Structure formats: structure tokens, C-alpha cells
Amino acid sequence: MEPSCSPTPSRERLRRAPGRPVDPGKDRVILAAARALIRAGGPAAVTMERVAQHAGVSKVTLYRRYANRTALLEAVVRQRAQRLCRALRAPPVSDADVRARLYAFVEALLAFLCGSEHRQFLRALSGVPQSPADVQRIWQLGPATAHAALAAFLRAAHAQQQLHCPDADAAAEQLLGLAMGLDLVRSLYRVPLARQRRVHRRAHAQQVVDGFLRAYAGGFTAAAVASPGPSAPAG
Amino acid sequence: MEPSCSPTPSRERLRRAPGRPVDPGKDRVILAAARALIRAGGPAAVTMERVAQHAGVSKVTLYRRYANRTALLEAVVRQRAQRLCRALRAPPVSDADVRARLYAFVEALLAFLCGSEHRQFLRALSGVPQSPADVQRIWQLGPATAHAALAAFLRAAHAQQQLHCPDADAAAEQLLGLAMGLDLVRSLYRVPLARQRRVHRRAHAQQVVDGFLRAYAGGFTAAAVASPGPSAPAG
Structure with a gap:
């Protein structure tokens, strides 16, 4: 039985991302923006539109990393559980x-x-x-x-x-x-x-x-x- | 150190109530009405007006037992803690x-x-x-x-x-x-x-x-x- 939490999906995605390499700094900013929205209004407050706006990135940049809001939400929660x-x-x-x-x-x-x-x-x-x-x-x-x-x-x-x-x-x-x-x-x-x-x-x-x-x-x-x-x- | 919970305030009040004796059945109905309001809307839902209406008693009857909504709220919580x-x-x-x-x-x-x-x-x-x-x-x-x-x-x-x-x-x-x-x-x-x-x-x-x-x-x-x-x- 593996006692560790699963690896960060965002890192996996970074490895697999096609085209030019993604910027890990932007990834941190995106997750931080999503976290801030969640703490203020719960998961209901998370939309791709709002996260892009709060993070100061384009929606193209956001969708390149996360297929949809569920994937983004999951990345935030996984990151928190992993730290814990x-x-x-x-x-x-x-x-x-x-x-x-x-x-x-x-x-x-x-x-x-x-x-x-x-x-x-x-x-x-x-x-x-x-x-x-x-x-x-x-x-x-x-x-x-x-x-x-x-x-x-x-x-x-x-x-x-x-x-x-x-x-x-x-x-x-x-x-x-x-x-x-x-x-x-x-x-x-x-x-x-x-x-x-x-x-x-x-x-x-x-x-x-x-x-x-x-x-x-x-x-x-x-x-x-x-x-x-x-x-x-x-x- | 006394390990018991304190006695029900409503009973104390029954003993001390002036005038004609209060009806313990009505007391149960009042507390049940207050409990129902609390579970639906939290303490904010409890007003003397609403409790009287839900219990089907007059406000005079209610005030004869509880000086105000705080006293009534306290009686409900005390009763629950006592049972527990x-x-x-x-x-x-x-x-x-x-x-x-x-x-x-x-x-x-x-x-x-x-x-x-x-x-x-x-x-x-x-x-x-x-x-x-x-x-x-x-x-x-x-x-x-x-x-x-x-x-x-x-x-x-x-x-x-x-x-x-x-x-x-x-x-x-x-x-x-x-x-x-x-x-x-x-x-x-x-x-x-x-x-x-x-x-x-x-x-x-x-x-x-x-x-x-x-x-x-x-x-x-x-x-x-x-x-x-x-x-x-x-x-």
C-alpha cells in the first residue's frame, strides 16, 4: 500500500503540455487565484473566467493547463492535501x-x-x-x-x-x-x-x-x- | 465538582411562576416550536412572535414562562445538552x-x-x-x-x-x-x-x-x- 498522496496533477500536465513550455510561475499564480476565490465563496465562486481575471492570465493560458473548472478545483484541493x-x-x-x-x-x-x-x-x-x-x-x-x-x-x-x-x-x-x-x-x-x-x-x-x-x-x-x-x- | 448538567430552567420557572399554575404540556409545545424554528433557520429564526404562533399559544402565555427570546433560546439548548x-x-x-x-x-x-x-x-x-x-x-x-x-x-x-x-x-x-x-x-x-x-x-x-x-x-x-x-x- 502506497502511503503517499498522488503527485500534483499540474506538474504532470506541465510535463505533458504540447507546444512551447508553460511557465511554472504562472501556474502558481493561477492556483493562488483559485484558492483565494474558494476561500471567499467556496467552489461555487470558481469559474474559468474569474480565475483568469484574478490571476491576470488569458483564458487560453488557463485552458492550456486545466481542461475545465473541475480540473482546476481538483488541482487546488490536491495541492492542499499534499502539503498537509x-x-x-x-x-x-x-x-x-x-x-x-x-x-x-x-x-x-x-x-x-x-x-x-x-x-x-x-x-x-x-x-x-x-x-x-x-x-x-x-x-x-x-x-x-x-x-x-x-x-x-x-x-x-x-x-x-x-x-x-x-x-x-x-x-x-x-x-x-x-x-x-x-x-x-x-x-x-x-x-x-x-x-x-x-x-x-x-x-x-x-x-x-x-x-x-x-x-x-x-x-x-x-x-x-x-x-x-x-x-x-x-x- | 458537580458532574451533572444544571436543572432545566423551565422547571425552575414553573415552581416560581406567580398566579395560576402553568400547564407543563404547553411548555413542551413551546420548546418544540422553538426547536423547530432553530433547526430550520438557526437562532436568528427565533422571535417571541413566531414561537407563540408556531406553538399556538398567546404571547402572554409565552412571556409568563420566558422573559425574552434569549431566555427561551437558552432553555432549548440547556434541555438538549441535558438529554445528551x-x-x-x-x-x-x-x-x-x-x-x-x-x-x-x-x-x-x-x-x-x-x-x-x-x-x-x-x-x-x-x-x-x-x-x-x-x-x-x-x-x-x-x-x-x-x-x-x-x-x-x-x-x-x-x-x-x-x-x-x-x-x-x-x-x-x-x-x-x-x-x-x-x-x-x-x-x-x-x-x-x-x-x-x-x-x-x-x-x-x-x-x-x-x-x-x-x-x-x-x-x-x-x-x-x-x-x-x-x-x-x-x-
Whole structure:
């Protein structure tokens, strides 16, 4: 099982593009323009016309890279999911590596959840009428892809006896739930998130990953499992 | 620390109401009318005029029970939170009781998350302009109250050495995150939830509570902790 996210489609397209070579700088500008439209108005705000206008490129340039708005939308979401899952790209090489990569992944997830990009997108998602097909495609390429990448990573760790989690899909959903805690709920109710500062996100990432690893400990030695452990309570 | 939710304000009001006794049947009809308005349009849809009309009662009858729309809104949210936290009302009496009550609480939470009431409310919350004060009050009396009730329950279990969780607030948020998993995300992206059927919710509740108890095991004997435990992996 391949734990990495799929390669950026825009890069694949760059390799395959016919005629004169495309400008990667323009590609970045196009994706940034599409991202800005999505965060403000959700996928419904993305049209080829508007993206070309916001990016300051011609529609010919845009269509040369993306066949239609769906392809462009997908490229934006894939790029985001890929960034989020960077730490899970390769299977873990040691027990310590499992822990370090899960820390990095959870920290990246928390930073994303706390960011204005995600909070604005959440509002747009519900506040502006959206096509169910667009929204469900974003689920597939975004959250569901991150879930699958995490499950594949845990499956590899299980196969290498670094963890004991025979049901990697369930374990991945549990770790995502632990990481988010109530922060998605806080976003919805527009109250401040619990972990706005990086130092708090890092502490939270360590706490949830340590708790997760305690519950799914496999090849870890007792000493490597951080306290508070499943030992007898004080007093 | 009192792990129960606060008593229903409507009952307090019934005891204190001057003049002829109020009709509890009418109280139920009023709260049901307010709930229906909230699920359709969020708190912004609740006015005393509309609630009276939907409930088929006079505004005098309504004002006799609730001083204003804020008091009525609060009564609705308190009633919901109280139902959700029913299993946490009293401190646990044994290790088995901790487990059984957490199962019941998580099952109730999952049923609520899967219900049309919550899914409609989520859309109304973001889809219709809402007063930040209303939304933040609902957070306080709803999710934050459930979190506090769960933390108080875990604190009591820790004090009685049934669990080892010195930071009960963090542990409670972790259990809530585990229980929700990705289902709130699925709701937002309008894809089917993972646990629509009661039998799946029950299995999930047992899985997350067992995982949580493994991570926070205190007075539990090893035999009482369900597999897969923190034992060495097979093979």
C-alpha cells in the first residue's frame, strides 16, 4: 500500500503540455487565484473566467493547463492535501520515526484548522449555495485523501510491527478525531480556537500522538511511551 | 465538582411562576416550536412572535414562562445538552460503571450527530446570518456544557482511582474528538455519515471508549481492558 498522496496533477500536465513550455510561475499564480476565490465563496465562486481575471492570465493560458473548472478545483484541493500529508509520504523507518512523523502531521493539520483559509472556507461552504458534486469532490480529494494517507502510513507501521493497529482505517479516523478535538466545533460556533499559538499546537500534537501511541503500542518499548502512561494512579 | 448538567430552567420557572399554575404540556409545545424554528433557520429564526404562533399559544402565555427570546433560546439548548449528558449525571460507582456510562454518553452523542436535527442546524448556523452573541451562547450552553459535564465525570473517576487522567479537561476533549471522528467533517461536506445505523454507532462507541480507557487505564484490571490491547503484536 502506497502511503503517499498522488503527485500534483499540474506538474504532470506541465510535463505533458504540447507546444512551447508553460511557465511554472504562472501556474502558481493561477492556483493562488483559485484558492483565494474558494476561500471567499467556496467552489461555487470558481469559474474559468474569474480565475483568469484574478490571476491576470488569458483564458487560453488557463485552458492550456486545466481542461475545465473541475480540473482546476481538483488541482487546488490536491495541492492542499499534499502539503498537509507531507510527513506521511514514505513508510516509517523506526519507532521514533513513527512518532516524529505523526507529530509533524498533526501539527500541520492543527495549523491548517486554525488558519484563516480554513475558517473562511467553512463559512463559504455553508453560507453560499454550493453544488453538492463540487463539495463531495472536495471531500474526496481533501479530507478523505488525508484520512487514506494516514491509514496507509499506520498500515505500514503495523506491517513493520512499529504499531499494533490491525484496523488502520479506524485508527486513522481516531487520530484525526483526537487531533481536531473540539476545534472544528469551535470554528462553527465562531469562538476562539483552543490552540491559536504554535507552542500550544505543538504541545497538543505531542499529547494526542502520545495518547494514540499508548493505545496502539506495538514495537515501542515501555520507556519510549511518554507519561502519563497506563500505570497505576498516584495515591 | 458537580458532574451533572444544571436543572432545566423551565422547571425552575414553573415552581416560581406567580398566579395560576402553568400547564407543563404547553411548555413542551413551546420548546418544540422553538426547536423547530432553530433547526430550520438557526437562532436568528427565533422571535417571541413566531414561537407563540408556531406553538399556538398567546404571547402572554409565552412571556409568563420566558422573559425574552434569549431566555427561551437558552432553555432549548440547556434541555438538549441535558438529554445528551444524561449518562454523566452522577459520579461513577465502579470501574464497570465508568465504562457503561461512557458507552451510553458516546452513543447518545453519535445519535445526535447523525440526526436530522443537528445536520439541519449546522446548515442554518452558517447559511443564515446569525448574531455572534446567540451563536456563542449556544456554544456555551451546548457543546461547552457537554464538555464540562464529561470533564467533571472523568475528574470524579480519577479521584476515585477508576481512571488515571490528571488533566480531565484535555481527556474529555480527546474523548469527544474520538467519538466524533470525521463525522462532523462528513456533515459539512454533505457526504453520508459513517454510522447511520444504531448497531454501527454502538460498535463505534465501544471501540472509542475502550481505546480511551486503554490510554487512561487506572484502577481497571488488565482483563477488563478489551483487546486489541497494548500487548506485543502478533507474528
